[in-house]
Amino acid sequence: MPTRLQPVQLTPTGVVLIDQTTLPARLSHQTITTTAGMIEAIQTMVVRGAPAIGIAGAFGVVLAARQALGSPTFVGDVYAAADQLADARPTAVNLMWAINQMTTCLDACVSQDQTPQAIIQQLTTTAQAILAQDIAMNQAMGQYGKVVVPVGARILTHCNAGALATGGYGTALGVIRAAFADDPTISVFADETRPRQQGARLTTWELAQDGIPVTLVSDGMCASLMSSGLVDVVIVGADRIAANGDTANKIGTHTVALVAKAFGVPFYVAAPYSTFDPTLPTGEGIPIEFRPDDEMTTINGERICANGVGVYNPSFDVTPAQLITGIITEKGIARPNYGDSLNQWRRPYGPVSIKQAIA
Amino acid sequence: MPTRLQPVQLTPTGVVLIDQTTLPARLSHQTITTTAGMIEAIQTMVVRGAPAIGIAGAFGVVLAARQALGSPTFVGDVYAAADQLADARPTAVNLMWAINQMTTCLDACVSQDQTPQAIIQQLTTTAQAILAQDIAMNQAMGQYGKVVVPVGARILTHCNAGALATGGYGTALGVIRAAFADDPTISVFADETRPRQQGARLTTWELAQDGIPVTLVSDGMCASLMSSGLVDVVIVGADRIAANGDTANKIGTHTVALVAKAFGVPFYVAAPYSTFDPTLPTGEGIPIEFRPDDEMTTINGERICANGVGVYNPSFDVTPAQLITGIITEKGIARPNYGDSLNQWRRPYGPVSIKQAIA
Numbered sequence: 001m002p003t004r005l006q007p008v009q010l011t012p013t014g015v016v017l018i019d020q021t022t023l024p025a026r027l028s029h030q031t032i033t034t035t036a037g038m039i040e041a042i043q044t045m046v047v048r049g050a051p052a053i054g055i056a057g058a059f060g061v062v063l064a065a066r067q068a069l070g071s072p073t074f075v076g077d078v079y080a081a082a083d084q085l086a087d088a089r090p091t092a093v094n095l096m097w098a099i100n101q102m103t104t105c106l107d108a109c110v111s112q113d114q115t116p117q118a119i120i121q122q123l124t125t126t127a128q129a130i131l132a133q134d135i136a137m138n139q140a141m142g143q144y145g146k147v148v149v150p151v152g153a154r155i156l157t158h159c160n161a162g163a164l165a166t167g168g169y170g171t172a173l174g175v176i177r178a179a180f181a182d183d184p185t186i187s188v189f190a191d192e193t194r195p196r197q198q199g200a201r202l203t204t205w206e207l208a209q210d211g212i213p214v215t216l217v218s219d220g221m222c223a224s225l226m227s228s229g230l231v232d233v234v235i236v237g238a239d240r241i242a243a244n245g246d247t248a249n250k251i252g253t254h255t256v257a258l259v260a261k262a263f264g265v266p267f268y269v270a271a272p273y274s275t276f277d278p279t280l281p282t283g284e285g286i287p288i289e290f291r292p293d294d295e296m297t298t299i300n301g302e303r304i305c306a307n308g309v310g311v312y313n314p315s316f317d318v319t320p321a322q323l324i325t326g327i328i329t330e331k332g333i334a335r336p337n338y339g340d341s342l343n344q345w346r347r348p349y350g351p352v353s354i355k356q357a358i359a
Numbered sequence: 360m361p362t363r364l365q366p367v368q369l370t371p372t373g374v375v376l377i378d379q380t381t382l383p384a385r386l387s388h389q390t391i392t393t394t395a396g397m398i399e400a401i402q403t404m405v406v407r408g409a410p411a412i413g414i415a416g417a418f419g420v421v422l423a424a425r426q427a428l429g430s431p432t433f434v435g436d437v438y439a440a441a442d443q444l445a446d447a448r449p450t451a452v453n454l455m456w457a458i459n460q461m462t463t464c465l466d467a468c469v470s471q472d473q474t475p476q477a478i479i480q481q482l483t484t485t486a487q488a489i490l491a492q493d494i495a496m497n498q499a500m501g502q503y504g505k506v507v508v509p510v511g512a513r514i515l516t517h518c519n520a521g522a523l524a525t526g527g528y529g530t531a532l533g534v535i536r537a538a539f540a541d542d543p544t545i546s547v548f549a550d551e552t553r554p555r556q557q558g559a560r561l562t563t564w565e566l567a568q569d570g571i572p573v574t575l576v577s578d579g580m581c582a583s584l585m586s587s588g589l590v591d592v593v594i595v596g597a598d599r600i601a602a603n604g605d606t607a608n609k610i611g612t613h614t615v616a617l618v619a620k621a622f623g624v625p626f627y628v629a630a631p632y633s634t635f636d637p638t639l640p641t642g643e644g645i646p647i648e649f650r651p652d653d654e655m656t657t658i659n660g661e662r663i664c665a666n667g668v669g670v671y672n673p674s675f676d677v678t679p680a681q682l683i684t685g686i687i688t689e690k691g692i693a694r695p696n697y698g699d700s701l702n703q704w705r706r707p708y709g710p711v712s713i714k715q716a717i718a
Binding site (some may be wrong): 024025142158167189191192193194195197200201204205207208211213214215216217219220221222223224227230251252253254255256257258259261262296297299300301302303304305306307308309310311312314315352 | 384418464517548549550551552553554559564565566567572573574575576577578579580581582583584586589610611612613614615616617618620621634655656658659660661662663664665666667668669670671673676677
């Protein structure tokens with residue numbers, strides 16, 4: 001059963017997003033009705049998390065088609081909006097992947113000379129399928145992944161790879177949910193995850209909703225925890241995975257992975273297969289987004305550092321494959337050598353349409 | 360020349376502290392007149408940093424003697440106050456060391472049957488000597504330590520081991536000050552240092568005062584920085600160093616040290632010799648202070664995590680000696696094996712009185 005948290009939902013009036021910038025203080029929603037509104041929501045992280053922004057992007061194409069209805073350049077308008085949505089954030093490949101599913105659908109509609117109304121219907125069906133498939137994939141990941149969680153495990157996670165980051169169940173937190181269903185003695189350490197604090201603000205909130213025991217730690221504490229023997233396994237999400245297994249995820253992940261390696265703590269990535277980017281041989285080619293300075297310099301309206309200082313604010317880092325014990329996907333757990341283990345899953349669905357994939 | 364920042368100063372009316380909880384928003388001072396007030400200032404981190412709380416503790420004994428003047432139990436009152444001050448915070452050994460200097464002075468006064476007025480004078484002289492010695496030691500550390508800073512180096516530091524943490528020049532930041540005086544092309548990355556953000560709030564402010572280029576980073580970014588080749592050397596302070604070189608410092612230091620090791624970046628500790636605790640063979644025996652939950656759960660009055668979550672908030676971690684390239688002291692740079700290199704400095708001043716030490 002998926003958790004009740006649904007960060008992205010399509011309604012007749014627009015796309016309803018859980019506003020992830022107001023948690024944990026309050027659970028509020030935004031209804032997005034335009035492509036521009038969706039791009040802004042993605043860029044300001046009202047919706048965030050690689051799979052969730054993929055879904056939001058797909059629904060953004062539906063909004064674009066609704067907006068373009070009646071326009072003499074309907075098809076061109078939708079393609080242009082899809083391009084803009086794909087560029088909203090650069091690192092997570094799921095956004096490009098989802099937009100690609102949508103334009104593939106649009107291609108097919110155009111080749112069949114469908115009406116705008118029919119095209120909107122097809123795009124809606126495809127986007128809803130991406131959402132439904134995401135939840136199903138998360139649940140499959142949970143079933144595969146829970147075997148790596150020892151009885152009574154203390155699990156460290158970084159950022160939020162939960163229901164809020166996906167269609168509604170979670171990748172890393174999906175594995176934790178599945179493990180917890182079998183073994184309610186497990187517990188979680190949630191890294192705060194500066195600068196945006198998604199671990200503190202979202203992961204603790206989301207796990208508390210489900211009654212899963214969670215302890216807040218700050219990002220520098222992993223060595224303290226692991227040297228004290230308090231962590232049995234690390235599980236994180238991913239924004240893009242290169243062909244060799246190098247994994248881009250929220251800034252700080254690489255640091256945790258190095259510390260886990262030093263203490264022999266298994267380090268797992270949980271992500272849908274769509275997170276793999278087979279066009280990149282290694283993580284070096286993954287574009288890293290740099291975010292605004294004020295995410296670092298200001299908290300809750302208060303400046304926390306001197307004026308005039310420099311700021312380094314990459315939103316992601318790349319964890320080398322050799323630090324990763326396994327990559328949990330909806331197809332199973334990939335193990336090193338990742339090039340080989342990921343390739344075995346290239347068929348039946350690699351770069352094919354979502355309709356084939358979920359048939 | 361010492362920097363103009365003087366976090367702890369004795370005046371006729373009391374001990375004037377820079378209030379380190381209001382920076383960088385404003386530079387304000389508190390005048391402490393009682394032992395209880397000094398203990399509270401140390402525990403709430405109005406004054407913090409291992410050497411600075413040592414100095415504050417020494418002046419606290421002077422305040423105790425001023426308070427006890429006229430009491431029939433003058434000497435007993437001062438000893439009792441010294442014991443309370445020594446227990447204000449558990450991890451930094453400098454506090455116990457400084458209080459020990461003060462009670463050694465008191466012992467001598469008592470054995471000479473001195474008057475309360477004369478004892479206050481002796482205690483004041485001893486405390487002022489601790490302060491003066493601290494600044495002199497920091498400057499010596501700077502001269503020894505600057506040789507490990509390459510030309511144009513990008514230096515990563517954690518927390519604040521600066522003028523604010525000491526008598527007025529700094530340990531890690533003292534080395535950086537000395538290096539910058541020779542080579543103005545060096546620059547600093549300051550770890551934010553959650554939960555109390557001393558790196559963001561104090562280190563960026565202190566370095567900006569001196570015109571030393573500083574860039575704010577969050578605690579999880581060290582792997583991102585070092586994998587990008589952006590850090591040439593790490594220099595941090597210390598709160599207590601065991602006989603084998605294991606070093607307790609602000610939480611997160613051990614994490615940085617492991618990441619530095621993985622990338623072959625030299626990792627230095629800068630601390631006065633009084634930070635060594637020869638009674639502890641390894642870091643395992645160093646008591647680690649756990650601080651209140653709200654340091655983690657609340658920023659600027661806003662709760663940043665769900666209600667009811669657990670909190671893990673150790674204020675320090677212990678970096679094993681094998682991760683430390685060298686320990687910069689006022690006597691020179693100790694290198695592994697630290698047991699041997701530290702012992703060579705045991706004389707002429709180990710556990711002897713401060714008056715002998717600075718003679």
